[in-house]
Amino acid sequence: MDRTTTRPHGRRWLGGALALAVGSGLVLVGGAGTAQAADVNVAKNAGFENGLANWSCSAGSGAAVSSPVRTGAGALRATPAGLDNAKCVQTVTVKPNSTYTLSAWVQGGYAYLGANNTGTGSGSVSTWTPDSAAWKQLTTTFTTGASTTSVEIYTHGWYGTSPYSVDDVSVFGPDGGGGQDPDPVVPGTPAGLAAGTVTSSSVALSWGAVSGATGYKVYRDGGNPQTVSGTSTTVTGLTADTAYQFQVAATNSAGESAKSAAVSARTAKVTDPGPGPNVPKHALTGYWQNFNNGATVQKLRDVQAQYDIIAVSFADATATPGQITFNLDPAVGYASVADFKADVAAKKAAGKSVIISVGGEKGNVTINSDASATAFANSTYALMQEYGFNGVDIDLEHGINSTYLTKALRQLSAKAGSSLVLTMAPQTIDMQNTGTEYFKTALAVKDILTVVNMQYYNSGSMLGCDGKVYSQGSVDFLTALACIQIQGGLAPSQIGLGVPASTRGAGSGYVDPQIVKNALDCLTRLTGCGTFKPAQAWPGVRGAMTWSTNWDATAGNAWSNAVGPHVHNLP
Numbered sequence: 115m116d117r118t119t120t121r122p123h124g125r126r127w128l129g130g131a132l133a134l135a136v137g138s139g140l141v142l143v144g145g146a147g148t149a150q151a152a153d154v155n156v157a158k159n160a161g162f163e164n165g166l167a168n169w170s171c172s173a174g175s176g177a178a179v180s181s182p183v184r185t186g187a188g189a190l191r192a193t194p195a196g197l198d199n200a201k202c203v204q205t206v207t208v209k210p211n212s213t214y215t216l217s218a219w220v221q222g223g224y225a226y227l228g229a230n231n232t233g234t235g236s237g238s239v240s241t242w243t244p245d246s247a248a249w250k251q252l253t254t255t256f257t258t259g260a261s262t263t264s265v266e267i268y269t270h271g272w273y274g275t276s277p278y279s280v281d282d283v284s285v286f287g288p289d290g291g292g293g294q295d296p297d298p299v300v301p302g303t304p305a306g307l308a309a310g311t312v313t314s315s316s317v318a319l320s321w322g323a324v325s326g327a328t329g330y331k332v333y334r335d336g337g338n339p340q341t342v343s344g345t346s347t348t349v350t351g352l353t354a355d356t357a358y359q360f361q362v363a364a365t366n367s368a369g370e371s372a373k374s375a376a377v378s379a380r381t382a383k384v385t386d387p388g389p390g391p392n393v394p395k396h397a398l399t400g401y402w403q404n405f406n407n408g409a410t411v412q413k414l415r416d417v418q419a420q421y422d423i424i425a426v427s428f429a430d431a432t433a434t435p436g437q438i439t440f441n442l443d444p445a446v447g448y449a450s451v452a453d454f455k456a457d458v459a460a461k462k463a464a465g466k467s468v469i470i471s472v473g474g475e476k477g478n479v480t481i482n483s484d485a486s487a488t489a490f491a492n493s494t495y496a497l498m499q500e501y502g503f504n505g506v507d508i509d510l511e512h513g514i515n516s517t518y519l520t521k522a523l524r525q526l527s528a529k530a531g532s533s534l535v536l537t538m539a540p541q542t543i544d545m546q547n548t549g550t551e552y553f554k555t556a557l558a559v560k561d562i563l564t565v566v567n568m569q570y571y572n573s574g575s576m577l578g579c580d581g582k583v584y585s586q587g588s589v590d591f592l593t594a595l596a597c598i599q600i601q602g603g604l605a606p607s608q609i610g611l612g613v614p615a616s617t618r619g620a621g622s623g624y625v626d627p628q629i630v631k632n633a634l635d636c637l638t639r640l641t642g643c644g645t646f647k648p649a650q651a652w653p654g655v656r657g658a659m660t661w662s663t664n665w666d667a668t669a670g671n672a673w674s675n676a677v678g679p680h681v682h683n684l685p
Contacts, residue, residue, distance in 0.1 A: 207292025214287030223276030233259020247581025420678025436486030505535030567659035571623025
């Protein structure tokens with residue numbers, strides 16, 4: 115969420131990419147060259163089965179992911195941002211005066227493949243493709259110079275466009291002395307499987323790492339395999355007071371190991387059936403600013419009555435990792451903290467949920483260990499008790515650790531009971547696939563998660579669930595990206611459309627309220643759609659969110675007056 119309204123710096127336009135490609139005479143090559151018998155693949159970690167080993171990506175733009183992949187258990191996913199084109203490089207050892215065939219499979223946004231410092235011609239070769247929903251092979255060739263013993267190979271995307279994926283890179287030619295990666299062998303069987311914290315619906319598991327493994331499969335009662343990348347996970351969606359048996363196997367591109375020795379665990383009994391969160395079937399969420407950035411300054415009592423969930427923005431981090439506190443800003447005009455608490459109580463008495471939001475554009479809370487997870491749960495629950503908050507909103511925009519954030523939220527849920535209101539506000543890139551840390555967290559806490567109000571703003575173009583690229587600001591952008599979350603495993607009731615309340619509320623992404631209403635109708639009724647139309651209606655979609663109630667008030671509450679009644683009248 116923006117605390118300021120500064121617009122991002124100008125970015126290079128996609129048209130420049132097309133002009134560059136045409137002007138340079140770049141072409142798409144259909145098939146791979148034929149390798150000679152003595153040729154080897156001199157690229158290392160060519161399938162990203164060992165993370166980003168041997169690769170370096172600009173500005174931290176690349177990550178090894180388990181989905182989407184073409185073969186094996188890993189692939190590269192790189193995300194252009196601002197003036198960074200997400201370039202990932204590797205230096206390979208080559209033989210002088212030799213010809214090599216460079217090839218890779220790509221998917222997603224604009225993708226480039228090339229080589230530098232070849233020692234002949236201009237010293238560089240490259241090829242590219244526009245966005246592609248399916249895996250597509252890029253191929254080019256280069257010849258090394260008389261004294262060339264190393265060449266830089268690279269991939270990159272294009273400024274401000276969607277993330278791209280790469281898998282199965284090959285540089286076939288004579289061995290220059292660096293050899294090639296050995297063929298993988300099936301990893302050994304994991305040892306040390308142990309059950310940790312249990313709740314009425316989940317069991318935490320951990321085990322020892324296995325050399326050569328690129329992933330693990332966790333089995334429940336001999337079936338239901340769950341694929342994970344690390345050496346711990348929390349199995350969710352379980353039945354209360356029930357015994358389960360778990361095993362784990364190690365995997366890589368060569369295959370899967372034998373299952374480990376089994377460990378048994380019993381889920382806890384339900385101790386707080388409770389009424390569940392006090393949130394209507396279709397709800398409007400608004401962020402209330404605990405600071406003055408030029409928007410209308412409000413007290414909580416002034417927040418428009420259309421809002422069902424009010425996220426107080428923001429909590430503050432302390433010197434203790436994971437711990438948060440709340441400091442009421444004098445700029446919002448409260449005479450005392452007691453006055454603010456009275457407003458929280460009044461909103462709750464009116465049937466609203468008031469929650470504390472963690473993160474935002476400038477805020478960050480580090481939850482990357484068991485200690486910090488416990489500190490977060492304890493401090494958040496303490497704020498709920500002190501101020502009367504109904505729950506917490508996760509708006510961490512500087513990276514999260516799904517394993518430990520999940521543990522923190524589970525511990526908080528155990529303390530707060532079933533009435534906990536838990537919301538999330540990930541950025542669009544955070545919910546493009548189930549392999550991202552945000553998406554993994556959302557799925558891991560699905561049984562206690564109220565709604566994910568993804569921020570459909572300050573975003574470049576993104577892939578929809580149909581594999582097509584959609585531009586920010588359209589009905590299709592809202593509906594096709596919401597579809598990804600539902601197809602990925604979230605319930606329709608956990609989907610909210612997050613947009614700015616006015617043109618001043620964010621650097622980009624404001625849409626007319628009618629577009630939001632059309633998108634909600636498309637998702638719930640299959641009416642008002644753009645070019646993308648879901649295969650089915652999801653009448654349970656929760657609603658919409660805005661940044662912020664203050665910017666809404668600055669614009670005369672035009673957004674909530676238009677979108678609020680529409681949300682509340684959804685089927």
